[in-house]
Amino acid sequence: MLISDVFQSSVVDIVLEAFAGDNDYDAITEILPKKNEDLVSEQFRTSFLSNVSSLMNGGSAILSAFEIALIENSLDQGWAPSSPTKLYHCKDDDLVPELATESSYNFFKSANGNVEMEIIESIPGSPQFTHETCPALLSPVMWFDNFLQP
Numbered sequence: 001m002l003i004s005d006v007f008q009s010s011v012v013d014i015v016l017e018a019f020a021g022d023n024d025y026d027a028i029t030e031i032l033p034k035k036n037e038d039l040v041s042e043q044f045r046t047s048f049l050s051n052v053s054s055l056m057n058g059g060s061a062i063l064s065a066f067e068i069a070l071i072e073n074s075l076d077q078g079w080a081p082s083s084p085t086k087l088y089h090c091k092d093d094d095l096v097p098e099l100a101t102e103s104s105y106n107f108f109k110s111a112n113g114n115v116e117m118e119i120i121e122s123i124p125g126s127p128q129f130t131h132e133t134c135p136a137l138l139s140p141v142m143w144f145d146n147f148l149q150p
Helices: 009-018 025-031 042-056 065-072 098-111 139-148
Strands: 085-090 115-120
Touching: 009 025, 042 065, 042 098, 085 098, 085 139, 098 115
Parallel strands: 085 115
Antiparallel strands: none
């Protein structure tokens, strides 16, 4: 698989610059586009998500070494939280696919069962809750407050 198979042709040089070894995390996140659709090619994104969905549903998929590395380095591979955990996701998030939250939830649930998930719907007739405008920011505060009550 070539780098041009994964990333938009307009950002290949930017990706190579970002990961040339001279940049820390903050610099890399500043350099790279913020939205997945501006960074990853539509063909790769569609194919990868389809393959992951197939695997999650008991099917099969032929994966490249890069796709295998993405899965192996996923947040929900090889560990599970040992304390109560709640995942929040805005349904209309334009950066993090809902499938990512659902996948983590399912893995954590199977690993220890002490996890909850809340999908936050946009309000009909109002602008959609995007990654930047999702009101989930305060939801964990209210959830943690449940543990502080006597």
